[in-house]
Amino acid sequence: MNCFDLTGKVALITGASSGIGAQQARALTAAGASVVLLGRRQNRLDELQLQLQASGAHATTLAADLGDLAQLDDIVSRCMEPWQRIDILCNTAGVNLRQHADEVTPESWDQTLDLNLKIPFFLAQKLIPQMALRGWGKIINVASLQSERAFANGIAYGASKGGILQLTRAMAQAWSSKGISCNAIAPGFFPTELTEPVFAQGDLSQQLADQTAIGRNGQLSDLDGLCVFLASHGSDYITGQTIYIDGGFTAK
Numbered sequence: 001m002n003c004f005d006l007t008g009k010v011a012l013i014t015g016a017s018s019g020i021g022a023q024q025a026r027a028l029t030a031a032g033a034s035v036v037l038l039g040r041r042q043n044r045l046d047e048l049q050l051q052l053q054a055s056g057a058h059a060t061t062l063a064a065d066l067g068d069l070a071q072l073d074d075i076v077s078r079c080m081e082p083w084q085r086i087d088i089l090c091n092t093a094g095v096n097l098r099q100h101a102d103e104v105t106p107e108s109w110d111q112t113l114d115l116n117l118k119i120p121f122f123l124a125q126k127l128i129p130q131m132a133l134r135g136w137g138k139i140i141n142v143a144s145l146q147s148e149r150a151f152a153n154g155i156a157y158g159a160s161k162g163g164i165l166q167l168t169r170a171m172a173q174a175w176s177s178k179g180i181s182c183n184a185i186a187p188g189f190f191p192t193e194l195t196e197p198v199f200a201q202g203d204l205s206q207q208l209a210d211q212t213a214i215g216r217n218g219q220l221s222d223l224d225g226l227c228v229f230l231a232s233h234g235s236d237y238i239t240g241q242t243i244y245i246d247g248g249f250t251a252k
């Protein structure tokens with residue numbers, strides 16, 4: 001048995017229209033999974049769907065805004081339509097407003113905490129029952145360096161990503177006995193739309209690379225192995241963990 005083979009599994013990926021979510025879609029389909037691509041930009045989802053289909057993968061799109069919790073039941077029923085199952089949930093949609101503490105407002109706080117922390121929990125809660133019926137499932141949350149390290153412009157973001165670390169442990173306590181592993185990946189700095197303002201400052205980008213043990217920032221393809229591993233039978237006895245994939249940044 002190839003314990004990393006995802007043939008027959010269906011993954012829902014939020015934030016799939018760009019960056020880490022789109023890369024997870026490439027990695028999971030390359031390992032045999034079918035994917036439901038959830039994002040707000042239909043044109044971007046369509047482009048990715050075509051690319052994945054060109055390499056023989058099964059992919060569908062679901063244009064939806066996760067900013068409104070009231071829409072979640074409708075979103076969940078739409079994501080179940082294509083294959084009547086979701087085995088793997090990648091909770092990847094996220095936002096970082098990079099505000100100094102003096103500038104954070106109740107609205108910007110809620111926007112960040114709702115998308116980065118609240119939605120991952122409630123989306124999982126709604127998908128767990130059908131995973132539990134089959135006795136197997138995988139929740140993959142996305143943490144951050146800011147689950148561990150504090151940045152002055154990361155008040156709400158850091159709170160949300162610190163929260164993800166503990167939420168992942170609590171989800172694991174609640175659901176692992178049903179055969180559902182709940183883990184998180186914690187990427188270092190990877191070039192995406194989210195980090196454009198960081199990578200646009202060459203000096204800052206180099207300083208961050210210098211803080212890694214490997215000596216460079218991440219490339220999206222660095223994430224593939226961990227993503228497939230956490231989605232597969234290969235990680236069935238791992239749950240409640242946040243795995244840093246940061247070139248050794250947090251090990252320093």
Ligand SMILES: NC(=O)c1ccc[n+]([C@@H]2O[C@H](COP(=O)([O-])OP(=O)(O)OC[C@H]3O[C@@H](n4cnc5c(N)ncnc54)[C@H](O)[C@@H]3O)[C@@H](O)[C@H]2O)c1
Nearest residue numbers: 015018019020065066067093094144187189190192193194
């Ligand atoms: N890039 C990095 O260095 C890095 C490091 C650590 C963690 N992360 C995390 O990775 C995740 C993905 O970020 P990324 O770096 O790929 O950036 P990204 O901006 O490319 O991806 C975020 C995605 O979330 C989507 N999104 C935002 N608001 C949404 C909403 N209301 N409804 C639905 N989708 C919405 C965006 O459209 C985008 O596609 C985030 O949770 C981020 O915090 C990124």
Ligand SMILES: O=C(O)[C@H](O)[C@@H](O)[C@H](O)[C@H](O)CO
Nearest residue numbers: 096144145146187188194195
């Ligand atoms: O972009 C930034 O300003 C933030 O520091 C984060 O979004 C990081 O990219 C990431 O979370 C680090 O792991």
